[in-house]
Amino acid sequence: MGAEKKNFSPYQRPKRNNNISSSSGAGDTRSGAGDSIDPTGTVVIFVTGRSDMPSLANDSGLYDFLNRKASPMKLNITSKRTNEMSGVMSFVVGDFAQARVLRNLSGIRYKGQKLSIKTSVDDKIASSTGDSGPSQRPSAPPSHGTIDAMRNFMRSRYNNGFLNLENMTQDSILRAAKIIPPGQTRGRSDVGTVMMKVAAELFPETTTISFAMNGIRSLQPISAVSIYFPNLQNLSFKGNNIQYFRDLEYLSGKKLPHLKELILLDNPVRDRDLAKNNDDLSYRSSVLRLFPSIVMLDQVPVTNKISFGLGDILKDDLPEHAVLPAQIKGNFFDNAGTEATALEFLASYLKLFDTNRRSLEHAYDMNATFSLQTMTPISPLQKRKNQAADNWAGYISHSRNLSKIKDLDLRVKKMFYGSKSVVQDGLVTMPETKHDLSDASKFCVDAWQTGGLLPGVCIYICLHGEFEELHHGAQGLMKSFDRTFIIAPAPPGSSAAMNGWKCLIISDQLTIRGYNGSEAWQPELALPMIAGANGVPSAVTTPQVPMPGVSAEQHVKAQELQRLTGLNYPYALQCLTASGWDVAKGVALVEGNRANIPADAWQQPTFS
Amino acid sequence: MSDPLRAHIEIAATAADQFMNVYYNLHDTKREFLGRLYRDSSAILWNGNAYSGVKPFSEFIEKLPKSEHTVECYDAHPLPTADPNGAASLILNVSGTVQYKNEKSKRVFSQCFVLSMEGTSGTFYIWSDCFRFV
Numbered sequence: 001m002g003a004e005k006k007n008f009s010p011y012q013r014p015k016r017n018n019n020i021s022s023s024s025g026a027g028d029t030r031s032g033a034g035d036s037i038d039p040t041g042t043v044v045i046f047v048t049g050r051s052d053m054p055s056l057a058n059d060s061g062l063y064d065f066l067n068r069k070a071s072p073m074k075l076n077i078t079s080k081r082t083n084e085m086s087g088v089m090s091f092v093v094g095d096f097a098q099a100r101v102l103r104n105l106s107g108i109r110y111k112g113q114k115l116s117i118k119t120s121v122d123d124k125i126a127s128s129t130g131d132s133g134p135s136q137r138p139s140a141p142p143s144h145g146t147i148d149a150m151r152n153f154m155r156s157r158y159n160n161g162f163l164n165l166e167n168m169t170q171d172s173i174l175r176a177a178k179i180i181p182p183g184q185t186r187g188r189s190d191v192g193t194v195m196m197k198v199a200a201e202l203f204p205e206t207t208t209i210s211f212a213m214n215g216i217r218s219l220q221p222i223s224a225v226s227i228y229f230p231n232l233q234n235l236s237f238k239g240n241n242i243q244y245f246r247d248l249e250y251l252s253g254k255k256l257p258h259l260k261e262l263i264l265l266d267n268p269v270r271d272r273d274l275a276k277n278n279d280d281l282s283y284r285s286s287v288l289r290l291f292p293s294i295v296m297l298d299q300v301p302v303t304n305k306i307s308f309g310l311g312d313i314l315k316d317d318l319p320e321h322a323v324l325p326a327q328i329k330g331n332f333f334d335n336a337g338t339e340a341t342a343l344e345f346l347a348s349y350l351k352l353f354d355t356n357r358r359s360l361e362h363a364y365d366m367n368a369t370f371s372l373q374t375m376t377p378i379s380p381l382q383k384r385k386n387q388a389a390d391n392w393a394g395y396i397s398h399s400r401n402l403s404k405i406k407d408l409d410l411r412v413k414k415m416f417y418g419s420k421s422v423v424q425d426g427l428v429t430m431p432e433t434k435h436d437l438s439d440a441s442k443f444c445v446d447a448w449q450t451g452g453l454l455p456g457v458c459i460y461i462c463l464h465g466e467f468e469e470l471h472h473g474a475q476g477l478m479k480s481f482d483r484t485f486i487i488a489p490a491p492p493g494s495s496a497a498m499n500g501w502k503c504l505i506i507s508d509q510l511t512i513r514g515y516n517g518s519e520a521w522q523p524e525l526a527l528p529m530i531a532g533a534n535g536v537p538s539a540v541t542t543p544q545v546p547m548p549g550v551s552a553e554q555h556v557k558a559q560e561l562q563r564l565t566g567l568n569y570p571y572a573l574q575c576l577t578a579s580g581w582d583v584a585k586g587v588a589l590v591e592g593n594r595a596n597i598p599a600d601a602w603q604q605p606t607f608s
Numbered sequence: 609m610s611d612p613l614r615a616h617i618e619i620a621a622t623a624a625d626q627f628m629n630v631y632y633n634l635h636d637t638k639r640e641f642l643g644r645l646y647r648d649s650s651a652i653l654w655n656g657n658a659y660s661g662v663k664p665f666s667e668f669i670e671k672l673p674k675s676e677h678t679v680e681c682y683d684a685h686p687l688p689t690a691d692p693n694g695a696a697s698l699i700l701n702v703s704g705t706v707q708y709k710n711e712k713s714k715r716v717f718s719q720c721f722v723l724s725m726e727g728t729s730g731t732f733y734i735w736s737d738c739f740r741f742v
Contacts, residue, residue: 279611281618288622308630308645308732324708325671328741329656369685375703377680380713401681402621403628411621412614415685446653446738453697453724453735454687462720462738482718482742484701486687507685509701509720513742516716520741521655 062089065110066102073101100125104220107249112404149177150198163199163206167213183216183240193224200228208234212263216240223250232256236263243268245286252290261296262287270298282408289406329600330523330570334448342447342461345487345503350435354467357427362499364419365488365506370426371400371415372510379480379514390477390514394431394469422508432470440550440573442466444521454486458506461485464521478515483508523570523601557583565590571601616686620698623723623732624684627700632677639670651736672708677717679704687722697724697735703742718742 067075076094093099099119106117119125153173157164168174168181180187182195199206206229211222216237225232235256242248242264264270264287273283287297295302333339352360364370374396378389392399399405400414416426436442443465451457463483469476487503490496496504550558550573558572564587567575572586579585590597634642643666646652652659659665684700700721705714717739724735 279614281614285618285622289625308627324673325668326654326657332653332656332658334658367688371683371685373681373683373701373703375680379716399681400683402624402683403679403681408614408618408621412617415617417613444740444742446656446740448651448653448736450651450736453722454689460720460722460736460738462718462740464718464740464742480742482701482703482720482740484699484720486699507687507699509683509685509699511681511683511701511703511718513703513716516742520716523656 059111062110063091066105069105069108070098070101073098075102096121096124104223104250107253109246109249112406146177146179147194147198149173149179150195151202153177153179154195154199154202158199158203158206161206162208162210163203164210165195165214166210169214181214182221183214183218189221192221193227196222196224196228207232210236210238210263211240212236212238214240217243218247219250220247226251226255230256231258233258234261235259237267238263239266241268245269245290248287248290253292256291257293259291259293262291262294263298265298277409285408327598327600328521328523330521331444332446332448338447338449338459341503342445342459342487345459345485345501346443346445346461346463347437348501349485350437353427354432354434358423359499360427361419361423362495363501363503363505364422364508365504366419367417368419368422368505368508369415369417370422370508370510372398372426372430372512373401374399375511375513377514379516381516381519382514390479395512398426398429431476433467434470435465435467441522441577442518444518454488454506456488458486458488459503461487466515466518480513480516482511482513523574523598554581557581557586561586561590566602567597568600568602571597613686616696619696620684620686623696623698624682624700627721627723627732628679628682628702632679632704635669636675636677639672640666642666642669646734646737650734651738652734653738655740673711674709676707677704678706678714697722715741 063077063080067077075098077091079090079092081090082088093102099121102117103119103122103125106115108115153171154163156173169184171181174181180191182192188194209225209229209232216222217240219237219242225235235251247269248264270280270283273286274280277283284297284302288294288302291297331339333342349360349363352363372395374392376389376392378387382389398414400411402411405411405414416422443463446462447459449457449459461484463485464481465483466478466480469479484507485505486507487505490501490504494504554573554576557576558569560583561567561572561576562569564583565572565575567590575586575589576583579589631642631645634645643662646662646665648661650662650665652665654665654668657668659668680703682700682702684698687697687699689697700723702717702719702721704717706717707714719740720736720738722735723732725732
């Protein structure tokens with residue numbers, strides 16, 4: 001073995017005795033972790049959370065959290081600082097050992113955020129093989145006898161890519177050499193790291209390791225697996241004592257990017273979750289989030305493995321353009337039938353939503369789904385007007401924002417299912433509202449119908465608009481919203497049909513946001529014409545019934561103006577609004593501005 | 609007993625999570641690949657403009673200024689399928705802001721996707737996409 005000739009030791013610096021405590025390595029000439037520490041024997045720690053989440057700045061609970069996690073190592077934290085802009089927290093701990101324990105906590109979750117912990121001595125920690133086991137200080141480096149025993153042990157346990165490290169406490173070679181395997185409370189904290197280093201020297205081609213039956217509570221003691229076997233494909237922890245998902249985080253995420261199979265059978269973390277839920281969905285979902293690359297969990301294939309067929313993507317540059325290549329257009333309907341049905345449905349629905357929500361039970365399918373989410377940051381309009389952020393208390397308990405709600409039980413609970421639950425548990429518990437249907441410009445509707453995916457033909461409706469939030473009938477704040485309905489024809493004789501609904505709601509999703517007005521979807525009438533820049537022309541058809549907010553008289557005038565000028569319906573409405581609903585003035589306005597009217601304002605063939 | 613609704617919710621929500629990891633990152637950094645998520649049969653609307661076919665849409669989307677999307681929230685429901693043993697599908701609504709290069713202010717956007725699985729392959733594609741500035 002070449003390794004022997006190199007005077008192999010898992011400790012690269014054999015003289016270091018690891019006792020780098022508060023006295024620091026001053027006066028010591030060793031080249032080890034000790035002398036990286038400044039003369040006061042301190043280490044600076046940076047803790048950052050995710051940039052798109054609430055800042056951890058000034059979160060004093062974080063220190064308690066870190067102290068708990070580092071236990072039984074006692075942290076001596078001083079000089080706490082927070083950079084408000086970057087959200088980076090920094091502080092100083094008493095010695096290198098504390099810094100190392102903290103560094104090894106990097107990646108741990110706190111309040112839903114993954115903490116990134118860096119220290120000023122990262123390179124020294126990386127080059128030190130001492131593990132972070134807080135309970136024990138690594139004592140003297142293992143002797144050559146110990147290393148030789150470990151090598152013999154590994155040789156006895158290796159066969160053709162498979163390193164079988166099961167039930168190590170009963171192993172005669174280890175017992176004879178008085179080596180206590182990783183994960184045992186009375187052992188050296190670095191034994192797992194040393195073992196992995198020895199194993200990697202001997203058998204770098206290892207693809208499979210089993211740590212079954214070792215009484216391991218956490219993957220921390222063997223976290224060096226990812227350093228020495230970064231290409232590992234199969235890993236078993238069957239029959240251990242792993243309690244919590246967080247105890248798996250030491251090897252999760254991208255630490256083992258090629259991991260294909262993981263076995264956690266017969267561990268409390270699995271058994272408890274299965275007993276609680278009567279199924280393994282939540283458990284498997286949590287494990288898959290931690291180990292996204294695996295295709296086999298507990299000897300069962302990961303079903304419905306989700307991918308998007310992208311393959312490898314290498315290029316990284318984009319063309320740069322300063323203006324948007326298509327104009328913003330008003331409502332979209334794929335045909336007149338969709339338009340009439342969608343608008344009639346919305347008018348009836350929103351009226352009852354404001355005045356008699358309970359009666360909407362008839363409008364939902366027995367398997368309908370509904371959920372709402374809130375987009376809480378202040379809107380650009382509110383910012384321009386220097387308005388305060390909204391109070392979301394009336395909605396937040398229902399908000400099913402999946403970027404924050406990760407727990408499957410909550411995801412299930414916050415999606416209302418079935419017409420009764422949708423209305424009684426969902427809709428009626430929300431604050432009262434008033435939608436101003438007298439002004440069509442406050443709403444934007446995109447709707448189209450298709451078959452093939454859902455049973456029968458459905459209409460998809462994406463509605464954007466605003467409502468006034470009422471409090472006991474009193475005037476309240478304006479809110480903007482986005483709402484998506486999937487509706488299907490109400491079967492004859494159904495309670496929907498008998499209550500006057502032509503359509504039945506299959507799915508209803510509501511997003512409520514800070515008020516941002518209706519500017520965003522107003523057609524770009526004033527912009528110069530960009531002929532042919534819009535790809536396939538959109539269908540702009542004339543509805544058979546007035547849109548919400550358009551009176552019957554105005555509807556007739558719009559049709560008249562369309563006939564006289566060739567404008568399409570939305571532009572005819574706009575033109576009439578501008579000319580005070582006088583058709584003759586409208587015609588004059590169009591004739592005087594023909595050159596400035598965009599191509600898509602005119603009647604066009606229907607898109608199919 | 610395992611509840612089929614719970615299983616459907618789990619698949620839909622997990623697919624949504626993973627789609628969110630992919631879509632806006634591609635849009636902002638590797639836009640020429642975005643078309644791979646669509647099919648020629650996909651129904652695509654961008655601020656009231658309809659696109660038919662992956663190629664016309666890809667050509668349009670590559671003309672958009674360089675963008676930086678920030679997703680504030682998303683929510684997804686499983687959809688009942690025409691064939692109970694057939695492909696899973698889901699409806700996903702996303703809200704957030706987008707900053708285009710050379711524009712002073714961010715725009716708020718709302719985007720609704722229907723994602724459908726190709727057979728039972730596990731590969732999801734965009735069945736429909738309706739994007740709006742709001």
